[in-house]
Structure formats: C-alpha cells, structure tokens
Amino acid sequence: MKPYLIAPSILAADLARLGEEVENVAAAGADIIHFDVMDNHYVPNLTFGPAILEALIKYGIKAEFDVHLMVEPVDDLINQFADAGASYISFHPEASKHVDRSISLIKDKGIKAGLVLNPATPLTVLDHVLHKLDFVLFMSVNPGFGGQSFIPHTLDKIKTLKARIDELGLDTRIEVDGGVKTNNIAEVAAAGADMFVAGTAIFGADDYTVAINEMRSELAKVR
Numbered sequence: 001m002k003p004y005l006i007a008p009s010i011l012a013a014d015l016a017r018l019g020e021e022v023e024n025v026a027a028a029g030a031d032i033i034h035f036d037v038m039d040n041h042y043v044p045n046l047t048f049g050p051a052i053l054e055a056l057i058k059y060g061i062k063a064e065f066d067v068h069l070m071v072e073p074v075d076d077l078i079n080q081f082a083d084a085g086a087s088y089i090s091f092h093p094e095a096s097k098h099v100d101r102s103i104s105l106i107k108d109k110g111i112k113a114g115l116v117l118n119p120a121t122p123l124t125v126l127d128h129v130l131h132k133l134d135f136v137l138f139m140s141v142n143p144g145f146g147g148q149s150f151i152p153h154t155l156d157k158i159k160t161l162k163a164r165i166d167e168l169g170l171d172t173r174i175e176v177d178g179g180v181k182t183n184n185i186a187e188v189a190a191a192g193a194d195m196f197v198a199g200t201a202i203f204g205a206d207d208y209t210v211a212i213n214e215m216r217s218e219l220a221k222v223r
C-alpha cells in the first residue's frame with residue numbers, strides 16, 4: 001500500500017518569507033511541497049514561475065516539489081519546470097492540445113506525471129491515458145484560489161476512479177486539492193485518495209507540526 005503523502009500548498013504561505021516558510025513546513029513533516037503555478041489565463045490569478053522553484057531548491061529545501069500547472073498551453077512550462085527541479089508535474093487536459101504527448105514530455109524527463117480534473121471535468125478524460133499516469137489530481141474546488149470550501153461530489157469521483165485503478169491493477173496515486181482540512185481528510189482518504197494538498201489548513205495554523213500531525217492522526221484511523 002502506498003504511504004499517505006501530505007503536501008502543503010505554498011499558495012497559503014507568507015510569501016514575503018517563502019524560503020523560510022517552505023523550510024519550516026518541510027521540517028514540520030511535509031512529505032512533498034505543492035507548488036501552484038497560475039498564469040492569469042487558464043485561471044484568473046498569477047503566482048510562481050520556474051525561477052522561484054529553482055531559487056527554493058538552491059535555498060536548500062530538501063523536500064520534493066509537486067508542481068501543479070494551471071496554465072495554458074502547458075508544454076513549454078513542463079520543460080522549464082523539469083529543468084528547474086520538479087519531482088511531480090501535473091496539468092489540466094483542456095489546457096493541452098495533445099494530452100498524451102504532454103504526459104510523455106513529463107515522463108521522459110523521469111518526473112512523475114499527473115492529470116488534473118476540475119470539479120466538472122468527467123472521468124472519461126482519463127480513458128486512454130490512465131495507464132501512463134503516476135497520479136490523478138482531483139480539484140475539490142474550482143482552481144485559482146486558496147481558502148475555498150471542499151466540493152463534496154468530488155468524493156464520488158474519487159471512489160469511482162479508485163475502483164477502476166484497482167480493477168485494472170494499476171499503481172496510480174490519487175491526489176486531492178482544495179478545502180482539505182483535519183475534519184475531512186479521513187473521509188477523502190476513505191474514498192481512495194493517498195496524496196493530500198492543504199494550504200490554509202497548514203499555513204494558517206499556529207504550529208505546522210501540530211497541524212500535520214493532526215492530519216496524520218486522522219489518516220491513521222483509515223489505515
């Protein structure tokens with residue numbers, strides 16, 4: 001069974017002290033760091049580019065970076081984030097003209113590849129590519145902003161995909177992003193997720209270690 005991974009989203013960090021914030025959350029027990037890239041085109045917000053990822057890695061952050069591209073088009077930035085040191089890269093299928101090719105671009109660089117499904121994106125977009133993916137990222141809010149509420153029907157989509165993954169004997173991870181908190185993480189895990197992105201629930205807490213440990217205690221109730 002794949003270990004659960006907790007991925008604090010730096011969107012909710014104190015951006016004036018980004019290096020220190022990421023260092024602190026990694027020391028507090030984060031498994032990977034979720035790095036949201038928004039282009040003010042695919043989503044109505046603008047965040048971090050590859051130079052910032054490179055700077056964080058140079059700063060000495062040891063944790064792996066999970067880059068979520070909310071950009072259109074995707075291929076050029078896949079290359080740039082691969083060169084900058086990403087360990088995971090995911091993108092939205094509607095933002096690539098050639099989804100299969102964009103997935104291969106990630107995998108050929110030895111990086112874990114994921115496809116992201118918005119709340120209204122049907123599971124059928126995975127039909128011919130699921131076997132190539134290392135993970136599927138379910139957005140449980142509409143992408144673009146932190147601090148939104150978890151959309152409950154995401155749980156049904158997670159359950160359906162988890163059943164399909166098991167039936168096909170695949171090793172694909174399921175990541176969930178948006179409104180994940182201590183009070184719902186167990187339900188999300190019980191539906192079949194094993195990677196959990198949390199922004200405000202971790203960076204908004206007084207003590208990051210306590211926040212992450214509370215999430216782990218909830219996860220321990222599931223398995």
Ligand SMILES: O=C(CO)[C@@H](O)[C@H](O)COP(=O)(O)O
Nearest residue numbers: 143144145146147179199200
């Ligand atoms: O990608 C996004 C939003 O587009 C997320 O990563 C949010 O950053 C999660 O934030 P919280 O809902 O956990 O505050």
